[in-house]
Amino acid sequence: MPELPEVHGYKTYIDSTSLHQRIIALDCRDSRLLKQSKSYFETQLINHEFKSTHRIGKYLFVETTSEKVLVIHFGMTGRPNYYKSESDRPKFGHIQLSFENGYHFAFENKRKFGWWDLTDSISNFKADHKLSDDARDLSLENFKASVSARKTDIKKIIMDQSVAAGVGNWMADEILYQSRIHPTRRVDQMTSEEIESVFDAMKKVIEVAIENDAHYRDFPEDFLMHFRKEGETCFHTGAEIEKIKVGGRTTYFSPEWQKK
DNA sequence: CGTTATGTTTCACT
DNA sequence: CAGTGAAACATAAC
Numbered sequence: 001m002p003e004l005p006e007v008h009g010y011k012t013y014i015d016s017t018s019l020h021q022r023i024i025a026l027d028c029r030d031s032r033l034l035k036q037s038k039s040y041f042e043t044q045l046i047n048h049e050f051k052s053t054h055r056i057g058k059y060l061f062v063e064t065t066s067e068k069v070l071v072i073h074f075g076m077t078g079r080p081n082y083y084k085s086e087s088d089r090p091k092f093g094h095i096q097l098s099f100e101n102g103y104h105f106a107f108e109n110k111r112k113f114g115w116w117d118l119t120d121s122i123s124n125f126k127a128d129h130k131l132s133d134d135a136r137d138l139s140l141e142n143f144k145a146s147v148s149a150r151k152t153d154i155k156k157i158i159m160d161q162s163v164a165a166g167v168g169n170w171m172a173d174e175i176l177y178q179s180r181i182h183p184t185r186r187v188d189q190m191t192s193e194e195i196e197s198v199f200d201a202m203k204k205v206i207e208v209a210i211e212n213d214a215h216y217r218d219f220p221e222d223f224l225m226h227f228r229k230e231g232e233t234c235f236h237t238g239a240e241i242e243k244i245k246v247g248g249r250t251t252y253f254s255p256e257w258q259k260k
Numbered sequence: 261c262g263t264t265a266t267g268t269t270t271c272a273c274t
Numbered sequence: 275c276a277g278t279g280a281a282a283c284a285t286a287a288c
Contacts, residue, residue, distance in 0.1 A: 003266060032284085058267075076267050077286085092286090112284050113267055129268095152277065161268085170266050248279070250264085264288085274278080 002058055002074040004135055004166030005209035010080050011055045014062070017082035018097075018105050019050045025098035033094055033109060035117035044068040044118055045097070054122060056134045057165025061122050068118040071125060075113030081106040135164040136206050143199050147187050154190065154198065155183035156247040164202060169249045170225065171209070175201045176253065177224035182260035183244070183251050228252045 002010065023045050028038055048065040055061070062070040072078075081090050082105050089096060093106030095116060107116065119125040132138060132146065146163045157163055159172045167175065176183050179201035181194060190198075212218040216225040222235045232241050234254035244251050 006266080030284095073267080076265065110284095110286060111265080111267095115268095150276085156277095159267095168266055248281095249267095262288105265286090268283090270282080271280090272278100273280105274276100 002076075002078060003168035003171050003214075004057060004206060005171075005214040006079075007055055007058050007060055007074060007166070008136075008210050009213055010074070011053050011060055013082070014050070014053055014060070014080055014105075017103075018080075018099070019052065021103075022047060022049055022100040023097050024100050025096075027096045027098075029094045030112060033107070033112060033115050035115055041116070041118065045070070056122070056126055056131055057161055058168065059125075059129075059131070059165075061119075061125070068120065069122060069125075071117040071119050072107065073114050073117075075109060075111060075115070077108075077110040078114035079108050081108050130162040131165045132162050133165065135166040135202060136210075138164055140196065140199050144192075144195060147195060151186065151188045153184045153246055154181055154187050155251060157187050158198065158202065159247065159249070166206075167202065169251075170228065171202075171205055173228060173252050174205045174224045176258060178205060180258050182258045183246050183253050185260055224252065224254075 026042050026045055028034055031038060034041055044066045045064065051063045051065060053060060053062050058073060060072040062072065064070060081093060082103060084103050086104060089104065090106055090108050092108045092110040094109050095107040097105040133142060143164065147157055150157055155172050155176060158167050158175060175198060179197040181198055208219060219225050227233060227235065227241055230243055233239060234241060234257055237254060237256045239254060239256055241252050242255050
């Protein structure tokens with residue numbers, strides 16, 4: 001389920017479980033999840049430790065005591081899991097590290113869209129992958145600058161990781177619902193105030209989601225996530241939520257509430 | 261059985 | 275170069 005708030009939670013989880021422990025084994029059941037050879041991962045991880053983590057958007061960077069930084073992307077169905085007994089290895093824990101203390105760390109990835117990579121530097125990785133600053137830290141100036149030259153639907157823009165790293169499909173729908181902007185509104189036809197309202201809603205959605213540990217049921221009652229599905233109705237208007245495709249992704253919005 | 265899923269990358273076109 | 279739509283990746287769950 002990982003977008004920015006979920007990955008934020010994963011970072012906290014890893015920080016509180018897996019730092020400063022010597023890694024003694026790496027097991028990978030499907031090498032397609034590794035962007036480098038398994039032996040290279042072993043060289044860089046075995047007998048080393050996780051030192052600290054950093055998050056940009058949906059990417060998690062783990063600094064280690066080796067010269068390389070581990071890059072983790074969770075894909076659509078990834079999450080970390082730390083447990084004591086090997087027998088508790090989760091069903092989809094395709095990559096597992098074992099620590100010297102006897103505990104294990106699994107990278108769960110049901111759909112196998114997630115991956116691990118190794119990089120020399122976070123800033124180079126960020127540049128190579130055209131990642132913007134993390135959406136939580138992004139300035140209004142930078143946001144406006146990357147939006148200004150664009151001529152397409154606002155939803156595609158805010159999901160563009162080079163515009164606001166960390167915004168994914170559900171967050172984009174929520175942000176546009178909160179700012180009352182229609183998902184297919186073209187950015188070049190939006191006023192400066194409307195762009196700012198999207199920016200403000202993005203910040204609000206991020207903070208609310210993080211405060212609630214990305215647990216949607218605890219979100220405020222006027223959040224789209226409570227009725228983001230077919231047949232449900234808008235909290236404000238009572239009208240039926242509509243479902244369309246934008247940029248290839250399923251999109252839910254409230255027709256009268258979000259003006260085109 | 262067919263459809264759908266919270267993501268990224270690549271590619272053939274406009 | 276900017277942008278688009280589609281496809282590919284891989285698999286569980288409904």
